[in-house]
Amino acid sequence: MSAERDSAVGEQVSDGGRKTAEAARTAAAAGSASAKKAAPARKAPAKKATAQKDTAQKAAAKKSAAKKAAAKKAAAEKAVAEKAAPARKSAAKKASGKKAAPAKSSAALKKAPAPRKQVVAPKKATASVPAAPAKTVAAHPQGESRTALVRRARRINRELAEVYPYAHPELDFENPFQLVVATVLSAQTTDLRVNQTTPALFAKYPAPEDLAAANPEEVEEILRPTGFFRAKTKSVIGLSKALVEQFGGEVPGRLEDLVKLPGVGRKTAFVVLGNAFGRPGITVDTHFQRLVRRWKWTDETDPDKIEAAVGALFPKSDWTDLSHHVIWHGRRICHARKPACGACPIAPLCPAYGEGETDPEKAKKLLKYEKAGQPGQRLKPPQAYLDAGGRPAPPLGAG
16 A cells, blocks of 8 residues: 555656646746747847937037037137237227227127238327438439339420420531531530521631631630630630541541540530431530439439439430430520429429429519520521421521
């Protein structure tokens, strides 16, 4: 009996163990199934977390870019403020010296920052401060630049060419010999007086050979009206002898040869070269010297230096006509003692305007020669001068 109970009990125990094992297998299968079902659920939250992370990173990047842009804008505004600071300081200094100066709005300053030129203090603010004297060049006492001087000088010459289109040498001559003699005689006297004297001289001594062999006393008597007649007689007889002995009785056409003749300097040589041979030259007589200094073309007083300074302002081809224009203007309008400033055609270009009479009506009364209806200086002037209304000078002793 006891043995049967033990076997029954063992069977029950074994059956229970089998049931327990089966239950465990069932539970394990159920657990794996539930794990499979739970896996998609875990994957979904992981994807959602990744998306959120990406969104957060993009937001951070945008925020960083916004911060950089804000920093650049702030730096730019700071730079503008620093540039405008000197202008605001100068404006503040200016405003401190005035009463109730209206202040500009900050918005206007931001929109239109002060230009760099305003950094320099205005003239009114510095007027009371003594400035250091500016350096000046001797040739341009007014501080005029070289380019401006050349332009002004050439414009003056163009204006005078329109006023005196018929300008010419005012000594009567028919050949180079007569011109060189007349030019020597024109020293310390007028061309008019020479023109009234030379007809008798050339009628008696028409060639260098004739004058070289002339009696000095007879020549002196003819040249007496020109002044300094003894010295002039010696010069014209001496240059006539030099022409005969050194140049075969012909007037040379070179500067270096002309200045070797008695009584002939650079001025006389350039008159002969320019008007008898057509070679450019500047004639620096008393009128020319006076006017070029008044016009501030040069401050030189030596004729040779004046010639060099003025010649550098013009092309060489203009030299001869320039000499005529300046000399004519000096004789007719820009006189030594009473220049007719009120009747001067180049008054706006003249630094010396106002030295003479500025009233137009009074200035007209100071004009000479054809500008005032008076006869010119030549007994036999060019036809162009006569066509322009000029009148020939009267002979010596006539009226």
